[in-house]
Amino acid sequence: MSHTARSRGALAGLVTLGVLATSACSYVVVGTPSSQGFPSQSVDEGTLQIVGAGDGPIDALSRNALADLETYWSDTFPTVYGESFPPLTGGYFSVDPGDVDPSAYPDGIGCGTDPRELENNAFYCSAQGVPNSDSISYDRAFLGELASQYGEVLPQLVMAHEFGHAVQARVGYPSTSIATETQADCLAGAWTAWVADGNGEYASVDTADLDQLLRGYFLLRDPVGTGSGEQQAHGSYFDRVSAFQEGFDDGAEACRDGFGPQRIFTQGEFTTDADFASGGNAPFGQTEEILAASLPEFWDRAFTEVLGAQFTEPQLESSDSPPDCASADVALVYCADGGDGAGLVAYDADFARTAYDLGDFAVVTGVAIPYALAARDQLDLSTDDGEALQSAVCLTGWYSAQVYNNQLDSVRISPGDIDESVQFLLEYGNDPDVLADVELTGFQLVDLFRAGFLDGAANCGVDG
Structure with a gap:
């Protein structure tokens, strides 16, 4: 995953994604x-x-x-x-x-x-x-x-x-x-x-x-x-x-x-020496820059092109301890009453570095979940119940599909990035120290992510 600049197309749900003798x-x-x-x-x-x-x-x-x-x-x-x-x-x-x-x-x-x-x-x-x-x-x-x-x-x-x-x-x-x-x-x-x-x-x-x-x-x-x-x-x-x-x-x-010629596969080949050397991962500092640029870009376009609303970028903060507005001591937080009026998305810096061991897009996936809660808040939808979390994971899949499809100006996909989303959800998605009040299995979390990745907003409990 890296920064990039590309011509954009309209946001949409991604189309649905051996044997010899x-x-x-x-x-x-x-x-x-x-x-x-x-x-x-x-x-x-x-x-x-x-x-x-x-x-x-x-x-x-x-x-x-x-x-x-x-x-x-x-x-x-x-x-x-x-x-x-x-x-x-x-x-x-x-x-x-x-x-x-x-x-x-x-x-x-x-x-x-x-x-x-x-x-x-x-x-x-x-x-x-x-x-x-x-x-x-x-x-x-x-x-x-x-x-x-x-x-x-x-x-x-x-x-x-x-x-x-x-x-x-x-x-x-x-x-x-x-x-x-x-x-x-x-x-x-x-x-x-x-x-x-x-x-x-x-x-x-x-x-x-x-x-x-x-x-x-x-x-x-x-x-x-x-x-x-x-x-x-x-x-x-x-x-x-x-x-x-x-x-x-x-x-x-x-x-x-579902396995005809039109099926899409996320597997991709390394094409540069830099990707081979890095395993497709941007440095940690650049990863933080990518998520800070790509998440507001995606949601601004999602609101404008699909959801028929205006998106206001929440404050994004990395810190060594949960913000005062957080209801629980967890690594990934959305506070409706934090920030400068549009809410606060916060993530624990030490946790982010630990998640980075799975790959750069694992970090992005984690932060994208509370960021999706901020988007739900602006759509006057719940942010603190099981339905909200399920929707946020699904919406994170939708965002990830647009990264995969090179639909965003601020980020370029690398082979293995979407695999890192699956790893993150299985490793940390139902950890109560990461997200508050999670009552979903890893299998359910990955299935929700998959639904958003393949079919977009239609499966995620938001209009569009």
Whole structure:
């Protein structure tokens, strides 16, 4: 993110935002597996066989997820695609690449792959004329590392994503790798919502799992600066989380219909040496200058072009302690009776520097939330209740979309900026020391941001 000057267009909601012969979803995870407890209920091995599976909890979790995935898609596929779901013919394969017994895999794993080549990976094989086609293979040690860091829902998510590729193999793949991978995320989200509603016989997901799941997606994104057209592109953090939530909120029909050529992806490629060197981040001081310039620019235009009102810039202040007008000792504040008549938006300087560790746009995202409360105040809307906070997060998504679309004169987007918004909301959005009286999960906060980013003011509880 940096200062820039550009010709402007009208503000609007942003339009709605792989698989090869082998759908290889490669990840690298750093961490030490911890011991995992067995799920309370487990599928009998005779009911669903996984070649090479051991007697540990990761294979039990995977088997549970796969059993419920078979049930879900058997029930859902006819409604969404108009025909019965053909079961996978190639089966399932579990591998610990560091301890392989070749005799357990006489024909290799999916696509005849040597099981020792599966390290830090899981994939669906759709190739024809090779051993073990139409199958899912996974590194159970890798899934153990995911579970040790982000809970038992992450191995289930990997199964759901790969099963999404099996669905695509039956109905056709999108035209690009990034669309293929994010559609599989969407299909995984649809299944996860079904489980969260209590429909799964073996798998389970609760509210805390959803926040952990979104945090886990950070490990599964492409490196910042990867182009969206890369052959194995999987998507940015926001692209993948957004796709998952789309399926979770709107079901498999949305996944079927929403991943055509017109879908927009936030993943972008670094184009300058400076971006490579900085990771796309402006220095902290410049970040403060950008938010001080871009937030009033956005809201002045939003009021004039969309909301039919006149915006008065509130006072913006960075301080070492909350202002006297603040009702609570929190890092991000809006005071209607502060400033010089238009309200006061204040942020704690030390907190801002801590948030900057996530990236420059994390800081901007945080300050944009109380700034949106100032805008609501000028529209004679509430600023101190749950509805106000939900609206402010959504409006922050709208602002971020305009930054992403290069619609503001004062700021230029960099690859990874929108990912930093997701990180901020998951890390700090429901911290009572950051925003007062937050009673929303990280999952809900990201979903609100996504709604504003994709559809603009229409979803944010303001006119326009």
